[in-house]
Amino acid sequence: MSSVLQLKNVHKAFAGVPALSGIDATLADNAYISLLGPSGSGKTTLLRVIAGFEQPDGGEILFAGKRVDSVPPHERGIGFVFQNFALFPHLSVAQNIAFGLENRVVDPVTDPKVVAARVRDIISLVGLSGLEDRATTQISGGQKQRVALARTLVTEPSMVLLDEPLGALDANLRMRMRSELRTIRERCGVTFLHVTGSETEALAMGDTVLVLDRGRIAQSTDAGSLYSRPASADVARFLNCYNIFSGTVEGEGFHSPVGMLALGGSRQASGTPAYAIRYDRVSIRPQDAAAAGDEVRIEGSFVASEYSGAAINSFFTLDDGRVFEVETHLSHVAPTAYEERGRYALVWKREDALVFV
Numbered sequence: 221m222s223s224v225l226q227l228k229n230v231h232k233a234f235a236g237v238p239a240l241s242g243i244d245a246t247l248a249d250n251a252y253i254s255l256l257g258p259s260g261s262g263k264t265t266l267l268r269v270i271a272g273f274e275q276p277d278g279g280e281i282l283f284a285g286k287r288v289d290s291v292p293p294h295e296r297g298i299g300f301v302f303q304n305f306a307l308f309p310h311l312s313v314a315q316n317i318a319f320g321l322e323n324r325v326v327d328p329v330t331d332p333k334v335v336a337a338r339v340r341d342i343i344s345l346v347g348l349s350g351l352e353d354r355a356t357t358q359i360s361g362g363q364k365q366r367v368a369l370a371r372t373l374v375t376e377p378s379m380v381l382l383d384e385p386l387g388a389l390d391a392n393l394r395m396r397m398r399s400e401l402r403t404i405r406e407r408c409g410v411t412f413l414h415v416t417g418s419e420t421e422a423l424a425m426g427d428t429v430l431v432l433d434r435g436r437i438a439q440s441t442d443a444g445s446l447y448s449r450p451a452s453a454d455v456a457r458f459l460n461c462y463n464i465f466s467g468t469v470e471g472e473g474f475h476s477p478v479g480m481l482a483l484g485g486s487r488q489a490s491g492t493p494a495y496a497i498r499y500d501r502v503s504i505r506p507q508d509a510a511a512a513g514d515e516v517r518i519e520g521s522f523v524a525s526e527y528s529g530a531a532i533n534s535f536f537t538l539d540d541g542r543v544f545e546v547e548t549h550l551s552h553v554a555p556t557a558y559e560e561r562g563r564y565a566l567v568w569k570r571e572d573a574l575v576f577v
């Protein structure tokens with residue numbers, strides 16, 4: 221697979237405080253890439269450095285194999301879609317889209333016929349046909365998002381950076397726009413780098429997910445591998461689908477605040493010892509149920525359940541006071557009612573746990 225962008229040891233600090241601490245990454249051509257990280261991890265700074273709005277303090281940025289560190293933003297061939305869309309309120313949908321093409325610094329298009337044809341093509345690509353003459357104050361949030369994207373795509377960028385592009389939309393529309401964005405990207409064939417703080421959005425959209433943690437790439441892999449094999453307890457924590465215990469490995473057990481957890485399966489070097497078990501790998505049994513030889517069993521008191529359509533998430537408090545979450549997919553079993561404050565056995569297979577050493 222060929223690459224569109226390479227980052228080598230990219231650094232950036234603000235007033236001596238590091239925002240990017242040595243970013244190494246290679247982004248494939250013609251791919252959807254999610255950039256996931258908690259607030260303050262450096263996502264926006266990384267996008268701005270790639271776009272050229274911000275100068276890195278050190279490192280190299282190569283775009284299609286050429287260094288672009290000293291190339292101004294408008295000459296990089298990189299499109300940028302802002303979270304708030306930044307549309308011109310006094311211009312129509314078509315005029316907003318044409319603006320970028322007519323006014324671009326490199327190779328502006330001045331022939332009105334060519335502009336009109338390109339705008340028409342891009343309007344159809346993003347699904348805005350029929351709204352050409354509407355004011356951008358008279359269209360919905362999802363339509364504004366499409367205008368913002370069309371305005372970037374019409375300039376034929378070699379890559380598009382999207383900073384929380386779905387952040388301003390309501391939950392329903394956000395879900396719909398996920399697949400729209402993927403479809404539009406496939407049609408135009410350029411790499412999208414999509415910044416999000418939402419793990420579900422990152423996993424749903426990215427062919428590859430880059431996880432940023434305190435200015436470093438903590439993991440870069442496909443969504444399936446990230447979900448089932450996070451590289452560290454910190455990455456597992458961002459994914460929001462693991463119960464995580466700190467502690468230490470002692471022989472064939474993990475010494476945790478809720479007791480010794482028997483180990484099976486593999487161990488992963490990550491620098492900080494931790495034990496992680498996915499919410500949906502745990503089964504809830506009556507307190508007197510015994511565990512099999514290949515299982516781990518702890519006890520918890522039931523607090524509440526939350527129904528979310530295809531699954532139920534049940535919350536228990538453990539003996540050290542922490543909350544432990546279990547996700548039960550309703551395609552497997554009928555929902556069970558648990559007794560409030562009742563004690564239950566929480567059981568999983570030893571080999572399903574991730575053990576970081």
Ligand SMILES: Nc1ncnc2c1ncn2[C@@H]1O[C@H](COP(=O)(O)OP(=O)(O)OP(=O)(O)O)[C@@H](O)[C@H]1O
Pocket residue numbers: 234235238239257258259260261262263264265266417
């Ligand atoms: N212009 C700036 N001046 C000073 N500090 C900055 C500036 N821009 C970013 N920072 C700092 O750099 C770090 C990374 O910020 P950045 O905005 O890149 O994070 P982020 O992951 O995009 O966060 P969020 O999801 O909250 O937008 C933060 O500690 C932030 O306070």
